[in-house]
Amino acid sequence: MILEKYLNxxxxxxxxxxxxxxxxxxxxxxxxxxxxxxxxxxxxxxxxAMVWCDDKGNEAVFTFGQMKYxxxxxxxxxxxxxxxxxxPVMLILKRHYEFWFCTLALNKLGAxxxxxxxxxTTKDIIYRNNAAxxxxxxxxxxxxxxxxxxxxxxxxxxxxxxxLIGEDREGWLNFTTGMEKSSADFNRPxxxxxxxxxxxxxxxxxxxxxxxxxxxxxxxxYPLGHILTAKYWQNVQDDGLHFTVADTGWAKSAWGKIYGxxxxxxxxxxxxxxxFVPHNLMEVIEKYKVVTFCAPPTIYRFLIKEDLxxxxxxxxxxxxxxxxxxxxxxxxxxxDQTGISLMEGYGQTECTVAVATYPWMKPKPGSMGKxxxxxxxxxxxxxxxxxEAGNEGEIVIRTAxxxxxxxxxxxxxxxxxxxxxxxxxxxxxxxxAWSDEDGYFWFVxxxxxxxxxxxxxxxxxxxxxxxxxxxxVLECAITAVPDPxxxxxxxxxxxxxxxxxPSEELAKELQEHVKKVTAPYKYPRIVEFVTELPKTISxxxxxxxxxxxxxxx
Numbered sequence: 248m249i250l251e252k253y254l255n256x257x258x259x260x261x262x263x264x265x266x267x268x269x270x271x272x273x274x275x276x277x278x279x280x281x282x283x284x285x286x287x288x289x290x291x292x293x294x295x296a297m298v299w300c301d302d303k304g305n306e307a308v309f310t311f312g313q314m315k316y317x318x319x320x321x322x323x324x325x326x327x328x329x330x331x332x333x334x335p336v337m338l339i340l341k342r343h344y345e346f347w348f349c350t351l352a353l354n355k356l357g358a359x360x361x362x363x364x365x366x367x368t369t370k371d372i373i374y375r376n377n378a379a380x381x382x383x384x385x386x387x388x389x390x391x392x393x394x395x396x397x398x399x400x401x402x403x404x405x406x407x408x409x410x411l412i413g414e415d416r417e418g419w420l421n422f423t424t425g426m427e428k429s430s431a432d433f434n435r436p437x438x439x440x441x442x443x444x445x446x447x448x449x450x451x452x453x454x455x456x457x458x459x460x461x462x463x464x465x466x467x468x469y470p471l472g473h474i475l476t477a478k479y480w481q482n483v484q485d486d487g488l489h490f491t492v493a494d495t496g497w498a499k500s501a502w503g504k505i506y507g508x509x510x511x512x513x514x515x516x517x518x519x520x521x522x523f524v525p526h527n528l529m530e531v532i533e534k535y536k537v538v539t540f541c542a543p544p545t546i547y548r549f550l551i552k553e554d555l556x557x558x559x560x561x562x563x564x565x566x567x568x569x570x571x572x573x574x575x576x577x578x579x580x581x582x583d584q585t586g587i588s589l590m591e592g593y594g595q596t597e598c599t600v601a602v603a604t605y606p607w608m609k610p611k612p613g614s615m616g617k618x619x620x621x622x623x624x625x626x627x628x629x630x631x632x633x634x635e636a637g638n639e640g641e642i643v644i645r646t647a648x649x650x651x652x653x654x655x656x657x658x659x660x661x662x663x664x665x666x667x668x669x670x671x672x673x674x675x676x677x678x679x680a681w682s683d684e685d686g687y688f689w690f691v692x693x694x695x696x697x698x699x700x701x702x703x704x705x706x707x708x709x710x711x712x713x714x715x716x717x718x719x720v721l722e723c724a725i726t727a728v729p730d731p732x733x734x735x736x737x738x739x740x741x742x743x744x745x746x747x748x749p750s751e752e753l754a755k756e757l758q759e760h761v762k763k764v765t766a767p768y769k770y771p772r773i774v775e776f777v778t779e780l781p782k783t784i785s786x787x788x789x790x791x792x793x794x795x796x797x798x799x800x
Contacts, residue, residue, distance in 0.1 A: 248485065249287060250478065250511055253471055257478075262607045262617060265479070269620035271471050271652045278442050279470040280318060280354035281435050283510055288315035296509065298488060298535055299344045301519040302527060307344065311509075317426070318351035319433035324425045325352055328383070328408055332357035332440050335379045335450065338495070339363045339386035339396075342519035345412050345422065346495045347505065349385055354467075355433060357442040361450045364496030365389055369398040376403035378462060379450055379659070383408040385422060393419075444468050450659055451498050453596045462659035463498075463596045470506035472599040472653015475619055477507025480592050480603040482565045485512030487538035492518075492528070492546050498596040499570065503541050513539070525549045529558050536562040543570030547577050547589065548715075548722060552744070555584035567592055569600070571787060572690040572708045574715040575612035591615045593690065595676060598622075599653035601644065602688050613712060614687040615680075621651045626680055626688070631673070639681045639691055639706070647672025679706070696790050698727040700735045705769050707790070713764040714739060714771075717757055719747040724780050726793045728773060739771035740793050742780060749776030 250257060253272050259265040274282070287294060292312030300306040309317075330336060336358050340346035346362075353360045361379055365387060372395055375381060381403070386392050388411055397418070400406060413423040435441070442448075448467045452460035481503065483489045491503020504515050518531045529550070532540065540563060542550075547568060563585070569592040578589050592603035593615040601624060604616035618624040623645040626634045634640040644651070646669075654674075657665035668675050679691040691697060691706035698705040707725035714723045722742040727735040739757070743749055754774035761770040781789040 248512060249283060250474065253474065253510070259607070262605055265605060265607065266618070266620050269475075269479075271474060271621070273444070273468050273471060273652060276441065276443050277468055277471065278354060278435075279467070279506060280351040283470070284311060284318070284351055285315050287311040287509070294486075294512075295488075295514040297344065297347065297515050297517055299517045299519070300531065300535070301342075302521060309344065309347075314347065314351065316431055317348040318355065320426045320429045320431050321348045321352035321422075322355045322433045323429040323431075324422070325349075325356060325358070325383075327429065328410075328420065328425075330356055330358050330383060332436070332442070333359065333446070334382045335359040335361055336383045336385065337361040337363050337375065337379075337381045339365055339367070339384065339392055340412065340495055341365050341387050341389075342495060342517050343387055343412060344517065345385075348426070349422075350505065354442075354448065355435070357436065357440065357446060359447050359450055361452070362496050362500065363452065364494055365392050366496075367392075367395065369395045372396055372399040373402045374459065375452055376406050378452075380405040382406065383410060385410040385412070387412050388414040442467050445656075447656075447659070449501070451501075451596050453498075461661070461664060464656045464659045465653075466656055469501075469599075469653050470510065472651065473502060473507030474510050475507070475621070475653075476502050476592075476594075476600040477513070478511040479605055480590070480600045480619075481507070481539050481541055481567050482590075482606055483508050483511050483513035483539050484564070487513045488516050488535060489513045489539045490516035490518070490532065490537045490541070492542040499543075502569075502594070502599070523549070525553045529553060529555065532563060533558045533560065538562055539565045539567075541567045541569070544568055544573050544577060545571070545722070547573070547581055551577060551580040551584065552721070555581075560585055563587065566590070567603075569593060572615070572712075573613065574712040576712065576716040578610075578612035593678075593688070595678075597655040597674075598644070598651065601651075602642075611683075611687050614683075614689050616688065617686050618688075619651075621649075623648070626682055634681065636682050636684050639679055639697075642676045642678045642680050642688070644674040644676070645672060646674055693790075696726070698725070698735050698737055700727070700730070700733045700737065700768070705737060709765055710737060710739070710761060710769050710771065713761045713769075714741065714757060716764060717760050719743050719753060719757065721745075722780055722788075724788045724790055724793055725771065726790050726797065728794075728797045736773065737769065737771045738773040738775065738793075738797060740775050740777055740780060742777060 255270040288311040296311045296314045297309045409419045410422045411419045449465040451463040477483045493499035567590045590604040592600045594601045602615045604610045626640040628640045710725040714720045721744040724740045728738045730736040781792040
């Protein structure tokens with residue numbers, strides 16, 4: 248098992264044992280593509296790496312031997328087109344399997360991989376091209392994406408090469424035919440072309456709810472940090488099949504669709520779809536016998552509205568959730584229908600899983616769990632002093648003694664921004680939480696989202712959780728509205744479930760429901776019904792937009 252090369256121990260008997268004794272062994276000049284994928288390909292070439300399907304009935308299975316073969320050909324193709332160590336290449340490939348060929352190929356070349364979503368506008372692409380000096384873009388055959396990239400060219404002086412998957416088009420290279428013509432022999436580069444651990448491997452543009460996206464700089468040891476994510480939080484199994492619901496444009500894909508899973512010996516399930524349909528997703532889980540599953544709360548909120556008991560989930564052993572806090576009602580309904588407890592985790596694009604409910608721990612619905620080994624995490628007040636149990640504060644990671652394996656190296660080309668959140672050996676996450684007497688962390692909200700009303704501090708998550716217990720609520724967002732008497736008051740923006748209609752009577756019913764479920768002062772004095780909530784292109788609720796619209800109103 249390849250994992251043995253990178254850990255001092257694999258098995259642990261308790262969270263305390265795990266926290267105290269877990270250690271990642273970081274070798275010199277680690278390169279995931281060569282040292283993990285190619286090594287598995289040599290030892291067990293027929294071992295399954297990925298099971299792939301789409302919503303049109305196409306499917307494929309790729310072994311590690313094939314991953315090596317196609318990534319070597321892709322590396323030669325890129326090199327023939329002028330890509331060298333340190334060159335930034337943006338991949339807009341949705342969930343097409345070519346993303347894995349390209350990512351591994353760029354790893355082998357030492358080029359910088361920049362995953363991006365197909366939802367980017369021309370303006371978004373121009374910003375990214377110039378912020379990172381992007382030299383090449385590889386994208387799917389999608390007319391809107393293609394047109395946006397072509398429109399961006401005139402304002403993108405560093406963009407030299409455009410590559411399309413499986414299509415001939417003037418001004419573009421065809422990746423499929425180019426790769427087919429390329430040699431399958433690619434030797435690991437040496438001397439100045441060889442990668443070292445501190446080289447930039449990945450740049451992620453974060454989908455912040457405010458301001459322009461930041462460029463998160465991850466080096467070549469980043470994949471090793473995701474051993475914690477996959478092996479110990481997601482609990483993936485050797486020769487199992489893990490399914491993380493994520494587009495390749497987001498860091499969640501790195502968390503669940505390549506690095507940690509392959510290090511732990513699990514294949515990854517990839518389902519490429521244009522529109523999320525809960526029934527179709529469940530059919531994929533059933534058909535391909537998914538063993539471990541990870542999705543954001545939004546997905547689970549829709550899944551529990553299905554009758555999950557009608558699917559054969561006998562192979563599904565473990566499910567985790569991250570991205571936003573999990574409402575306890577969703578936890579309860581999913582458990583009632585499947586018998587599986589959702590294990591929550593917390594992290595950011597800037598790190599790997601930093602707090603989680605690990606297999607030795609009893610989950611507390613609504614809690615994200617306890618700190619991860621290697622992460623010196625505390626909750627501190629505005630003066631940087633550690634909070635007592637029960638008191639709210641900001642989650643910080645202390646890095647003065649050591650930086651966790653997999654944590655970022657700062658924001659690319661923005662030292663000022665980096666220093667604003669990470670200085671004197673303390674990284675401030677901007678996320679508010681509190682811990683209980685057992686050491687479990689409970690999310691309150693982003694520091695900007697906390698509501699201060701009549702002297703009370705109200706976390707949006709607990710009010711949202713109260714509303715989610717009502718069957719009429721499909722999704723909701725809690726925000727603050729300025730008020731001359733109370734400073735701020737609570738507003739609920741709600742998407743109703745099917746079979747319910749917005750009305751004044753329903754609004755009053757929901758207000759009374761919140762008063763009964765949680766402290767009465769937290770109830771939403773304003774209730775607005777909408778058909779959908781504003782979200783970032785990664786699917787997170789944009790509470791800042793709701794706040795701004797409320798101010799205008």
